Amino acid sequence: MTTIHVPLNLIDIPADRLRALDAEWVEALAMMMRQEGQLQPITLRPSGDRYSLVFGEHRFAAVARNGWADIEASVREMTDDEARLAEIDENLIRRELGPLDRALFLAERKRVWERLHPQTRDGGDRKSSEFKAKNQIAKLAMRFSEEVAEKVGLSERSVQRACDIASGLRPDAVTDIRRTYLANHQRDLEAFSKLSPDSQRIALEKLTSGEAETIKAAFAEPGERIGPPPVTSEKMLGLWSRMAAKEKRRFLETIGVDADAHDRIVNPRRREVR
Structure with a gap:
């Protein structure tokens, strides 16, 4: 991959970025760059005499934080939708996302993907147009999940659940x-x-x-207890009756019962041999 050094003042940041900058992460990156330099280039696309950021906004901000004049970048020709997919996949792959961000990113990726893969209608009269449409949508959803799972390392089920959450x-x-x-x-x-x-x-x-x-x-009713139910004496006795003798002795030892009393408690019906 060929990279070039691009002046920061020639780079524009699109206003519709999916994630806000994390100031703490920018500061950490800036410190690492001061020690090790820029290890990974950002990705840009040409925009007339300027460039538009595709991904690497935190690295861009870290370089600016350090007061450096330019940044190492890979420049690629991309459409708006291709750039959007690249931004989303970079975030899904490179940095851990919480459940909310993951759902929003995948839902946006699905919207862009569907624009790039418009529905096709099969010919023939054997099936109704409504059935064809539903079947085509199902096929598109499956293809989307398969592609994303392969690209970003999520299971197909995880992709589907995340999109369902966002919707x-x-x-x-x-x-x-x-x-x-x-x-x-x-x-x-x-x-x-x-x-x-x-x-x-x-x-x-x-x-x-x-x-x-x-x-x-x-949504709890007034006075309703929230959390696990209390352990009652009946439940404790039920658990005790199902415990093996060895486990009973271990429990008695844990709660500080004298060892001489273990046999009497574990086997209360046992008669002493005279």
């Missing part, structure tokens, strides 16, 4: 979701995405205000 989120809710634990909690984010728009709004109001800490707590 279930209210677009205006994403900013608030980032302020809650949901952004990094796959199972609850998936459950949240299946709620109605009104329920999503209620849940986010409670989560962002601190009234509730989890989705389950947001």
Whole structure:
């Protein structure tokens, strides 16, 4: 791969980047670059007499943070959609994304991919147009999942689940979701995405205000206990009756019962041989 050094003042950053800059990561990269130099080039595409960033915004910001005048870059001719796919795949591959960002990135990738792979209609009269359309959409979804799984190392099921999550989120809710634990909690984010728009709004109001800490707590009845059920004496006796003698003795030792009492407790019906 051929690279060149491009002045920073000739590079434009598109306004519709999918992720905001992480200031702490920029600072860490800047420090590493001061010690080791720029190890990986960024990727640009020509834009008249200037260049447009495809991916590598954190590296760009780190170079600017260090006060350097130019940056090592690979320059490629790309369409808007090709550049968008490259940006998404770079983030999916190079840096760990939380469940929310992964869902949003994959949903955007699917939208771009579908623009690049428009539906084709098969000829013939044996099937209705409605059936053909549904069948074609299913085939497209499968091809998309297979391609992404191969490129970025996710399972096809993970790709499908992430896209399902993104499709279930209210677009205006994403900013608030980032302020809650949901952004990094796959199972609850998936459950949240299946709620109605009104329920999503209620849940986010409670989560962002601190009234509730989890989705389950947001919809709990007044006085309802949240969390694992208490361990009752009946449950303890049931567990004790199913434990082997060796495990019973180990448990008694753990809670500090004198060793001389172990036999009497473990075998209460045992008669002493006289």
